[in-house]
Amino acid sequence: MSFIAMNRFKITPGREEDFEEIWRNRESRLKELSGFVEFRMLKGPVAEDHALYSSFTLWNSKADFENWTTSEQFRDSHKNAGNRDRSIFAGPPQFEGFETIIHEA
Numbered sequence: 001m002s003f004i005a006m007n008r009f010k011i012t013p014g015r016e017e018d019f020e021e022i023w024r025n026r027e028s029r030l031k032e033l034s035g036f037v038e039f040r041m042l043k044g045p046v047a048e049d050h051a052l053y054s055s056f057t058l059w060n061s062k063a064d065f066e067n068w069t070t071s072e073q074f075r076d077s078h079k080n081a082g083n084r085d086r087s088i089f090a091g092p093p094q095f096e097g098f099e100t101i102i103h104e105a
Contacts, residue, residue: 001100002037003062010050010090016043018088019053029073030057035064050090062099 011019023041030036037058044052059065068074 001061002103003059003065003100004098005055005057005059005065006096006098007055008094008096009053009055011053012050012088012090013046013048015088016051018085019051022084022088023055027077029077030068032073033064033068033071035060035067062097065097 040056042054
């Protein structure tokens with residue numbers, strides 16, 4: 001069954017456009033990986049202290065996702081993460097992984 005990998009990001013109020021621009025301009029190499037199905041960046045509710053975003057990546061299997069996390073493409077796409085303006089973030093990203101148990105289309 002498929003696997004969904006999500007990262008939740010809490011973004012400092014007023015910095016939403018900066019965060020979105022990082023993702024629009026990133027070098028994505030996901031399509032190079034076997035088992036990659038789709039990527040989405042989702043914008044969620046806005047609270048007083050943050051705006052919530054979530055990256056959503058669909059994989060054919062958990063093994064395909066795990067292969068991504070150890071790949072050259074993963075290292076390349078995350079190489080500049082430590083150089084970003086940390087004030088954009090109202091906290092660290094939170095990873096959530098889900099295995100599909102029921103799917104209806």
